[in-house]
Amino acid sequence: MDTTRATAHLPYLDVEIRHRKSDDEDAEYLSLTLKATPSLDAFGRHVAQPEVFAALMQMHPMTWWWRGAQAMMQPWLAMNRALLPAPGREDKD
Structure with missing residues (x-):
């Protein structure tokens, strides 16, 4: 064998x-x-243990993918917040 x-x-x-x-x-x-x-x-x-779990999650490939996706989407999310009306100030037609 x-x-x-x-x-x-x-x-x-x-x-x-x-x-x-x-x-x-x-x-x-x-x-x-x-x-x-x-x-x-x-x-x-x-x-x-929280510190061990956090260290393991730093090595997890999905964590790297998620952080990359967040970084890539950050400009779009910031622009979206800038275009939304402020809370309590809604446009009335």
Whole structure:
């Protein structure tokens, strides 16, 4: 069997992915192993801390996309606010 293996070591979490193809059967196997030390619950509590969560969100690709979209739309949003009548001052025909 031909086996491919990838591992990642994160704080409190080890990840292992194995892929193998069987020669005698027409089949493939994929396994994902997570090892949390001391536990997945402790890892979840660590990630749930506001400063850790904020740091993780800085690396998230959707955060980068969202901030880029906001920056691109900012001139249009500012112009829209300038064109709207002030609150309480509505034009009457």
